[in-house]
Amino acid sequence: MSQPIKLSIPSHPKYLGLIRKVLQELLDYHEVPDETARRLILCVDEACSNVIKHGYGGPCEEPIEATFFFDGDDFKVQIRDYGKQCDSSQIKPRCLDQIKPGGLGTHFINEIMDEVSYCTERAKGTLLTMVKKLKNELTSVQEKNKE
C-alpha cells in the first residue's frame, strides 16, 4: 500500500472545492480515467456534505478528516468527523421512482462505490470507509499506454 494522503478541512461548504481539487490531482497522478475520477470525487464531496449537514448540523469550523489510500488496484477513502453519530441502519438511499429534491447523496455513494461502511464505535463522530475496485479501469489505461 502506498502512503496515505491525508487532508483535514473545516466543516464549511466553501472548502468542498478544495477537497475536490486535491482528490482530482491525486487521481490524475494515479492515472484513474476521467469518468471514474469524477464519480469518486462526487462520492467524497457528498460524504463531506453529509457530515456538514447531519454530523455537525450546518456549516461550522469543526474538522472533517479525509484519508485517501491506493492499495494495489483498490482506492479507499475514509471520512472522519467528530459530530453527531449517525445510525447507520437509517442511512438508506431513497426510492428513485419518486421525483423529488434531496436524498440523492447516499444513492450516489452506494451506486458508485463497491464497499461502504459506517463505524460509530468511538467516543465521538463517525468514520465512513468507501472502497472502489479500480482493476478494470487501471488495466484498460495500461493497455492503452502500451499501444
Next chain:
Amino acid sequence: MSIELKLEHPAENTVTVLVNGDIDMGSSTKVRDILAPLFQENNKAIIVDLSGVSYIDSSGIATLVEGLQWSHSSQNKFRLVSLTPGVKDVFEIARLLTVFEVFDTKEQALVE
C-alpha cells in the same frame, strides 16, 4: 470555485440563466435564489444553460428538480441546455436525464 449567474432574455417571455462554476452545497442556494422568482414572473420558458458547469452534486440536482416542480405548478417550460459530460453523468446516475427537457444548444431549446 465561486459561481457566476447571469440572466439573458433571448426572446419574448423567455429567460435564460447562464451558470458558470461548480454547483455544490455551497452554491446551490444561489442557483435556487435566482431561479425561484422567475417562476413568479411572466415567463413562458426558463432555460438553464449549464455549459459552464463541470461539476454538480446532489444539492444542485435537488435545486433543478425543484425548478421542474415549480414549472409544473406554474405551467412554465423549464429546460436544461449544454450539459457537460460530468453533469450529464450525474443526471444519469440519478436516473433523471429523461425526466427533464434537455437540449444540446440554446438555439434548439428556443425553437422546439
